[in-house]
Each structure stands twice: as structure tokens, then as C-alpha cells.
Amino acid sequence: xxxxxxxxxxxxxxxxxxxxxxxxxxxxxxxxxxxxxxxxxxxxxxxxxxxxxxxxxxxxxxxxxxxxxxxxxxxxxxxxxxxxxxxxxxxxxxxxxxxxxxxxxxxxxxxxxxxxxxxxxxxxxxxxxxxxxxxxxxxxxxxxxxxxxxxxxxxxxxxxxxxxxxxxxxxxxxxxxxxxxxxxxxxxxxxxxxxxxxxxxxxxxxxxxxxxxxxxxxxxxxxxxxxxxxxxxxxxxxxxxxxxxxxxxxxxxxxxxxxxxxxxx
Ligand SMILES: [Zn+2]
Numbered sequence: 001x002x003x004x005x006x007x008x009x010x011x012x013x014x015x016x017x018x019x020x021x022x023x024x025x026x027x028x029x030x031x032x033x034x035x036x037x038x039x040x041x042x043x044x045x046x047x048x049x050x051x052x053x054x055x056x057x058x059x060x061x062x063x064x065x066x067x068x069x070x071x072x073x074x075x076x077x078x079x080x081x082x083x084x085x086x087x088x089x090x091x092x093x094x095x096x097x098x099x100x101x102x103x104x105x106x107x108x109x110x111x112x113x114x115x116x117x118x119x120x121x122x123x124x125x126x127x128x129x130x131x132x133x134x135x136x137x138x139x140x141x142x143x144x145x146x147x148x149x150x151x152x153x154x155x156x157x158x159x160x161x162x163x164x165x166x167x168x169x170x171x172x173x174x175x176x177x178x179x180x181x182x183x184x185x186x187x188x189x190x191x192x193x194x195x196x197x198x199x200x201x202x203x204x205x206x207x208x209x210x211x212x213x214x215x216x217x218x219x220x221x222x223x224x225x226x227x228x229x230x231x232x233x234x235x236x237x238x239x240x241x242x243x244x245x246x247x248x249x250x251x252x253x254x255x256x257x258x259x260x261x262x263x264x265x
Contacts, residue, residue: 001164002185003046007235007242007254008076010056011039011098013067021198022206035198038240039098041073042191042256043080044165044182050082051089051165052109053180053191057101061136065097074105079251084108089161093193093237094174095121095143097136104142111146112161114169115154117176118143125175134174134210168227170195172217173210179224184257187229191256193237195220202234232260 019031039062042053052073059069074084090109092100095117103111121140125131146152155178157169164183171177173194180191195217197208202221211217228234235242235256243252245260 001046001162001183003044003164003182003257005182005184005189005191005235005256006043006045006080006249007040007246007256008043008073008079009038009040009243009252009254010071010073010076011062011067011069012240013037013039015066021208022200022204023209024206036240037067037197037238038243039067039238040242041076042180042235043077043082043253044180045080045082046164048086049088049162050086051091051161052077052087052106053091054093054099054193055090055102055106057098057136057139061097061101061139067098072105073102076253080249080253091161091167091178091180092117093179093191093195094177095140096134096174096194097139099193100143101136101139103139103146109151111143111152112155112159112167113152114176114178115156116169116171117174117178118147118152118154120175131212168223170216170220170223172213172215172220173208174212177220179220179227181227186257186259187233188227189233189235189256190224190228191235191237192224195224196234196236198236198239199241202236203231 014036016037018033018035025031044051056073062069087109091112166181167178196202
């Protein structure tokens, strides 16, 4: 089974600085230097099967947190000829505000999440303002609506969502962080989401500053590398370089199943 995968950008932040995106900064690294951030959802497509990885954020949450909302995931899907009713499954890599919104826009989809992630987002950790900050109450409330509607499937660790699409629990960034491995004509591609925000987080082993378990984060980098068929088969979650390294459709959907335009060094 070979899938097509499209990275669909729904937001950006051109004001982002380097020190916000990597933990380790020497003065020579110019911590204040510009390091823009993109926000994506990913569509996995083969025939009638459409799996959406993450569901982004609505404009209110995005704007309140200082980022630029470009379009809804529904509008982004329309660019590749799909509607919300085509989405049979949603894999939520983790429940941070920029990944877990808009779930009610996909009423026919089954939602796949790690048990530890929803437990974290609805349990004692949320008594802490620091741990609560990357989560969004309206989004979590919509998740509970979906849960009570019988639409949520919990996973404990690695699992297969469909032939050629597997999820792998890695933790680190959040307790229930999972990555998605997808069979394509160029070999298995790993959608790393926020296990790897930027290529640099992986290449320099320099973590993104938001994480709950440093050791698990570093081990996740190794897991992602092991699951992928080489560096150009790893897709970071927020790196604008993705849009230049892979071919795009006329509407701007980035085709990750195709060979890269420029291979990362
Ligand atoms: Zn994110």
C-alpha cells in the first residue's frame, strides 16, 4: 500500500526567534536571530482512505497566542480536492493547542490518541498552570464531546491504524506524544510532528524548549530516525524548510510522498 502524503500549512509566525525553538544557545548562535515557525496538518491519502494527522487550531486560539492563522484545515483539505466527510480517521499526535483543535469539524472521523495524552490533558497535571499552558480548554471540551459521542479510540503504545499506517508512542514532548509512519512509493516516511519541531532539533540533538521528559525526548529522536528510511524521510512538525525541500501543488500543499527537491545535508 503506497500513500500520498500532503503537508497542509494553516498558520505561521515570522516573528519567532531562535532561542524559542532550541534549548541550547551559545552567544555565537545568535539566540535572537529570526527562526520562523510554520503550523501544519497532514493528509494521508490512498483511494477512498483519508487519514488526517492533527487538526490544527482555530483562529481565536492562534491569535491569542501570538501566531498568524492562515486558513482552516477544512479549507486546506479543499485545496487537494477533499472535504471533511472524506476523513475517516484523525490521528492526534498530541493534544497541544496547535494540534488538537477543530475536531468537531470532522464529525464522521474516528479520533486516535494515546491513553496517556488524554489522561494528562484531563488529569492532575492540569492543576499546574505551567503544564496546562500548551493545552486549550475549549479544544479539550470538544474532545470530551467526541469521547462521549463514541468517536475516540485510545491506544497504549504502538499500533496500526490501517495497512501501511502505524503510530508509535514516543513521549518526551508530551506524555502521549506519538509519531506516524506511512508507506509511500519512496519508502516509509515518518511524520514526526512535535517529536521533531525543526530539522535542527534532530540533527544537532538540540531539543525544542517545551518538553515533559528530556530523556524520553532524546530517545524519541532516535526512534524517529530508526523508523524512517533516511533523513529525507523524516518530516518535522513546524519547520518552514519542509516547504522548500519537497515539491508543492499549485495550491501550496507539500507532497511528502515525492522525492525531495533538495536532500538535507
Ligand atoms: Zn506543535
